[in-house]
């Protein structure tokens with residue numbers, strides 16, 4: 353197949369501003385190329401990620417949907433990179449079989465009927481905006497089978513979708529994550545530093561248990577970060593910055609557990625499978641993607657949402673988890689090969705349906 357991937361418009365690929373969808377796009381791209389498909393990626397200027405074939409498009413970045421209210425009207429800055437990327441798509445579409453949209457935004461859905469070739473829409477977050485919900489529902493009706501989600505828990509947050517719906521989960525290159533059977537006495541927290549990720553609850557766990565917390569990730573909301581640092585100034589935590597996969601897994605693998613504290617319905621949670629790949633159990637609130645990734649008592653613990661006490665209790669039971677089981681699960685369920693198979697089938701189904 354000749355595939356045209358259109359990246360998230362909230363940040364350059366590799367910047368971390370786009371969150372987990374950046375790693376997902378990267379992994380899907382690597383795997384479809386390994387399978388012999390032709391690929392071109394369209395992404396905001398400044399995107400750098402290994403040797404991926406990226407067409408860089410300039411323009412102003414889009415505001416992230418998590419920071420807006422549900423009823424906020426669709427808005428765009430002047431000279432929007434989102435519109436510029438799709439203008440490029442319109443110019444080159446005849447050279448491809450399928451366009452794959454990774455933007456969690458209204459415009460690509462709206463443009464779909466105007467394009468000559470089919471568009472597969474990979475939806476990377478749960479429902480956050482009324483306007484986006486409506487156009488996703490309309491697109492699923494007009495172009496059945498073209499909407500893909502990470503998980504069923506994520507898809508369930510959208511109203512009245514038309515079947516078939518594709519649940520594509522995620523996957524990683526296991527060779528980039530090394531197993532560690534003997535961790536240090538420390539915990540990890542990974543992700544965008546933004547209120548919906550609930551980092552303050554992990555800081556509360558560090559404070560209560562007095563076990564150091566290694567914090568890694570992009571600071572997306574500076575004032576929120578300043579505030580929670582002040583509140584937990586006496587907790588044993590260390591902020592290491594936004595690290596590359598290589599650096600990040602070196603720290604994570606030496607931790608007793610990854611603490612996940614999502615306040616929202618996390619669509620998936622790539623960080624959970626990255627930790628498992630290193631043999632690190634995951635303790636998370638039981639909601640959204642993590643609830644379908646973690647096997648309670650086997651690869652970590654799922655605790656009552658928003659219960660810091662629940663997280664603390666779970667940290668005391670970590671000796672019951674076999675770290676090798678965590679790595680094995682990642683290998684079995686979340687390999688790049690398995691990811692590639694699911695996406696390839698979705699793409700083939702769309703092309704067969706359109707013919």
Ligand code: UDP
Nearest residue numbers: 371372373375543568569594595621622623
């Ligand atoms: N991440 C990273 N370096 C860091 C911390 C996080 O590369 O120091 C990446 C991590 O690999 C993951 C992403 O940030 O791919 C977070 O994605 P996740 O799906 O967990 O959440 P999202 O940001 O999409 O809500």
